[in-house]
Amino acid sequence: MSQQGSHPPQRAPGTDGQSVARGVLIPEWLSNYQPGWLRSDVIAGLTASAVVIPKALAYATIAGLPVQVGLYTALVPMVIYAVLGTSRPLSVSTTTTLAILAGSALGQISPEGDTATLLAASATLALMVGAILIVAGLLRLGFVANFISEPVLVGFKAGIGVVIVLDQLPKLLGTHIDKGSFAHNVLATLQSIGHASLPTVAVSVFTVLLLVGMKHFSPRLPAPLIAVALGILGMSLLNLQQLGVTAVGLVPTGLPSLTLPVWSLSETLWPSALGIALMSFTETIAAGRAFAGNDEPTPQPNRELWATGVANIGGAFLGAMVAGGGTTQTAVNSLAGARSQVAALVTAALALGTCLLLAPFIGMMPNATLAAVVIVYSVGLIEPAEFREILAIRRTEFVWAVVAMIGVMLLGTLQGIVVAIVVSLLALAYQVSDPPVHVLGRKPGTNVFRPQPSGSADDEQFAGMLLLRPEGRVFFANAERIAEKIRPLIDQYRPQVVVLDLRSVFDLEYTALKMLTQAEQRMVEKGVELWLVGMSPSVSAMVVKAPLGHTLGKARIFHNLELAVEHYRLSRP
Incomplete structure (x- = not known):
């Protein structure tokens, strides 16, 4: 995607010590910044925040964490990456995939959902993910992202989308189920329909229709922000809680406090940390490359590993969950005219303002509204057109995509990463073992x-x-x-x-x-x-x-x- 205007040539960022040190003290992009970009960056940052902040709140709930963790993730990692990263439009907070992977990992630590334990485990997980990414960057392992083929990644993301939608359906219905295997969750959700809360279903249907309608008819408007605002207003003006519609609850006001990792949890979390680090980097580099302008330097994989790793470590100590670049929010940022990392700093400033001023209002948001936002945007991970395109070109790779999707659904998301990698490697082995x-x-x-x-x-x-x-x-x-x-x-x-x-x-x-x-x-x-x-x-x-x-x-x-x-x-x- 090209940007208008001319820019001076830029040296590709390196991964050597001097380059990293300069990037910490003075961001490399700052020396090339042009004053004429400021207006575009501010507009893009404001526009992206309307998508990033509501979705960050939703992603925190996917991971089983308090909603304020989403705000902290849209603040701390966003700022750190903007200083150290090589992609101009990349928006770094968290993503649907990372959230559900984190939720699966944290569920092993505290199945009963104890908040203090989950926050400590989240900090430990983010710190471990960051450390793995930094070590991988120093070892110049950026090529590893290429080991997941595109068809397998399509299937993996589709499986993630199905799992997320199934996970959020009880919140749309106003019911509760005991979580288990995929088949168990499907059956339990179907059985819970008879106990659905009609007011909650009404809020859910209204929010879904609003989001879908705005996406089709008014795509330039910040649909997630409008949906969240209307949900809060409806909760306040219509007194929906008395009708059985549950709200997010208390959200602390103020800056994130220091969160310390618990090293004893690392033995349980390290397999998950490896998988999350791989997906964080894969999504980050994919989004960065997809939206790099023709006149911009191509994101450098090894430097991206390092920058994303530091962003995760910094976020770990300040209440954030695992982070990475998101395709949707990066697309919004780029299409809104982002010319540099200043746009991400503007988005982070809006997240900070939300932490300081708007947290009480967020606590009034219906859980059904948040679940609807999650579902509408998670469905986008399921791309039937991509499956059809793969099938039309090569039936074998279509099978690989389906296997990866089923692996995520039936075995779980973390095991699904292993399935995706194994299928990719088997696919590669098959291709090279049977040349024409x-x-x-x-x-x-x-x-x-x-x-x-x-x-x-x-x-x-x-x-x-x-x-x-x-x-x-x-x-x-x-x-x-x-x-x-x-x-x-x-x-x-x-x-x-x-x-x-x-x-x-x-x-x-x-x-x-x-x-x-x-x-x-x-x-x-x-x-x-x-x-x-x-x-x-x-x-x-x-x-x-x-x-x-x-x-x-x-x-x-x-x-x-x-x-x-x-x-x-x-x-x-």
Whole structure:
């Protein structure tokens, strides 16, 4: 997404000690700040706060924490990231995914929901997540975010969306269920419908219709803020509590107090912290890259790890929950015209004002209103169109997406991360273990060789000569599979010469090279020659050093297929 105006070139932020130290003392973006950006940044920050603050309150409830924790998360991590981060429009507080992952982790510590225990556990979790992110940044592990494929991430987020909606439905109905497995929660929610509070359902339906209607007909208006304000007004003016509509309750006024972690909880929380750190970074870098303007520096993964880690550690001691960049709030910030991190500082200032002045009003907000906000925005995680698009392109990857979604729903969100990573790695292993091997023909009148039968039926074939083109990296995991594909082709065509066009092979691993040498020996015993064509410099260097290179010599190694075909015709009259 491009921004208007020209900007001086910027050096990509590094991760070295001097760069980090400068970023702490003087933000790198500040030296390039232009006064003309201030108006856009202020407008964007105000607009984003209308989305960030209500959603932060809702996310705190998802995690089972008091609503003020959401305010603190929209304040402390937001400011720290704005100082240290590399993405101009990125809005860092918390997200739906992080909230439910945190809720799952904290539920292990205090199933009964003791507030003091949950706050201490939340501080410990945020501190551990921050430490993991910083260590990962120092070790330059930013590439890890690429290990979750896009189809698997689509399925993972859809599963998260289903779990969140199911978790919030009892609040929409004004009922309570004992939480258990996914199937148990579905059944318990259905059974609770008969005990629903009609006034609570009315508030819920009104809020959902308002949010959906404004999203479609007035997308520029701050729908979450308006919904929250109307919920508070309705609670106050209509005295809804007497009708059985429950409210959020007391929200402390003032600045967050010092919160100390409890180290004894770390043994229980560390597996969750690893998963949350991975998702925090994945969402942060995805949002930062998605909304980086053409004239802006691309977010640097390792620096983003470091900045997000420090933001989590700072938030941990000041009452915030685990934090990361959010796609929705970053989109709002960017579309509203954010030109720099000043917009995030404006949003944080609004969160601070809410802490100091508006907390009593937030306590009057109906739980049904908050649940409706959560559901309406969590449904956006479920994208049927993306599933259809994946299915239209590749059925196998559609299966991976569905497996990831079901894994989250049935096994839980933290286990779902493991499922997502395992499915991604298995998908990668499947792709590299079964590379294609094409039979080639030459387009008449040209030197273009193309796979058959996708080429024309008139493509030239050469009697006694079989042209094959494998693709991708050839190594120990797929060498035998390639051999299994080539053997029946040799039996079918019965060639005198088999030509392997290796121009699409970027690496030939030692084990695969040894297997190719053995295959060449077996082919010679059957009266078939092996020729190699189109090797890259790195592949050629390996072959020349190996016994196979000495066996083939220069007579059976060619620069391209045209030369190989010409040599064959001249040598086989």
